[in-house]
Amino acid sequence: MATLLQMVMGTVYAWSFFQKPIMAAHDWSNVQVMWIFSIAILFLGLTAAVGGFLLPRLGPQKLAISGVILYSLGYLISSYALTAGNIYILYLGFGVIGGMGLGLGYVVPVATVAKWFPDKKGLVTGMVIMGFGLGALLMSKIIAPSMPGMARGDMGSVFAWTALVLFIIGLPGAYFMRDPIIHRHSVTSLSASAFSLKNQGQTIRDILSSRKYWSLWVMFFCNISAGIIFIGWQSPMFQDLLRTYQPTMSATSLAAAGATLIGVSSLFNGVGRMLWGGISDKIGRIKAFRLIIGSQVVVFILLMFTSNPWVFAVMVCYVLLCYGGGFGTMPAFVYEIFGSRMMPVVYGSILTAWSMGGIVGPQIAAHIKDNFTLTAGTYTFLAASILLTLGLVVSFYINDKTQIPSKESSHQ
Numbered sequence: 001m002a003t004l005l006q007m008v009m010g011t012v013y014a015w016s017f018f019q020k021p022i023m024a025a026h027d028w029s030n031v032q033v034m035w036i037f038s039i040a041i042l043f044l045g046l047t048a049a050v051g052g053f054l055l056p057r058l059g060p061q062k063l064a065i066s067g068v069i070l071y072s073l074g075y076l077i078s079s080y081a082l083t084a085g086n087i088y089i090l091y092l093g094f095g096v097i098g099g100m101g102l103g104l105g106y107v108v109p110v111a112t113v114a115k116w117f118p119d120k121k122g123l124v125t126g127m128v129i130m131g132f133g134l135g136a137l138l139m140s141k142i143i144a145p146s147m148p149g150m151a152r153g154d155m156g157s158v159f160a161w162t163a164l165v166l167f168i169i170g171l172p173g174a175y176f177m178r179d180p181i182i183h184r185h186s187v188t189s190l191s192a193s194a195f196s197l198k199n200q201g202q203t204i205r206d207i208l209s210s211r212k213y214w215s216l217w218v219m220f221f222c223n224i225s226a227g228i229i230f231i232g233w234q235s236p237m238f239q240d241l242l243r244t245y246q247p248t249m250s251a252t253s254l255a256a257a258g259a260t261l262i263g264v265s266s267l268f269n270g271v272g273r274m275l276w277g278g279i280s281d282k283i284g285r286i287k288a289f290r291l292i293i294g295s296q297v298v299v300f301i302l303l304m305f306t307s308n309p310w311v312f313a314v315m316v317c318y319v320l321l322c323y324g325g326g327f328g329t330m331p332a333f334v335y336e337i338f339g340s341r342m343m344p345v346v347y348g349s350i351l352t353a354w355s356m357g358g359i360v361g362p363q364i365a366a367h368i369k370d371n372f373t374l375t376a377g378t379y380t381f382l383a384a385s386i387l388l389t390l391g392l393v394v395s396f397y398i399n400d401k402t403q404i405p406s407k408e409s410s411h412q
Helices: 002-026 030-058 060-084 087-116 118-146 155-175 181-185 187-193 204-208 211-245 251-283 285-303 309-338 343-350 352-371 376-395 407-411
Strands: none
Touching: 002 030, 002 060, 002 087, 002 118, 002 155, 002 211, 002 251, 030 060, 030 087, 030 343, 030 352, 060 087, 060 155, 087 118, 087 155, 087 309, 087 343, 118 155, 118 251, 118 309, 204 343, 211 251, 211 285, 211 309, 211 343, 211 352, 211 376, 251 285, 251 309, 285 309, 285 376, 309 343, 343 352, 352 376
16 A cells, blocks of 8 residues: 555656647746646645654644645646636646646655564665656556546646546555654654654754754755656656657657656666665665766766767666665665654655755756757766765765664563
8 A cells, every 4th residue: 555655646747748738838948847747746845844844743644634635636726827828827736836747745654564573674764765766657657648648648638637636546645644652652752852852862952953964964965866866857858859860750669668758767776775775675775866967867877978869768777776775775774774753754854855966957957958959868867976976975975874773672
């Protein structure tokens, strides 16, 4: 159920499937349309941070159901906005309201499943977060193409029907979000102590101002900013390369090829979350992160010299394997360093790195594409390699040692 809920929320990662059709229908620029996606990711991270504080008080079920309702409502409002041709209502609907739903729907299953399987944190959180990565496949190859109006370019109709489908699929997953019995009995005490943690020697303020926390944040931000460029832009980039490589391809064929890449790369995004989460159980969280980030630096440098669309596609899949790996590894990393009691709060706040990355990555790519058409790919990949290099440097200032002594860790 947690994986199903994450898959519904992960449909946001199919945004590049809608980028060109929305631009064509309303004559909006790359930057204008990409802001819809960026705002959604911004509010995802911010709301996940708030959700981390609310989770001990309200419980996982209420937050998860609220997330499904808000995300579906975001699509419904976007349907009206697309029909009316009003991009500002799109910013509000898909961006703000939909993004808030994403934040609540994302943080609940990750924090909850870690409580059920404390001895396999990396594997099970990676498995659940894998669902988020697979959401793009669900949207680009199943939901959106089957919607009435897709073939005619009627995006308003597509978004309206999608709102209904996501609500029907997501609600059962949200309903089953429950804490294990031992955690349910202690929820009141957890809620009361979440901000103080006096028995463990540190307050939440101490944690959020620590070097270890901010090292994790920066490392996470750099990996997200680089990878999310492809989340928002892989389809247009792939289509541009295909158009040069095979000039006779029709617009329909190009769009279908772009959707296929979204679907295939989403598999790598999803599998990477479970794969790297499992690897981190074996070799340690920080070693896994260094491999994730360092290998991508090499790939992005190679992308600067790649004009073959099929080589490009393979490298996109690898980048998204590592992008997903960051999300699959981080929950267990936070759990082990800061303790299970603070997992929802700290992990929720660290997802603000996703908010910032969701703006920085796509907007860098959109700005470059609007202003440097002929060399857009080179400049974009250079920017990503610089971000990843920064993340790699920061990774050497952190280790896997626990930040907070806890009774739970001593028993384990």
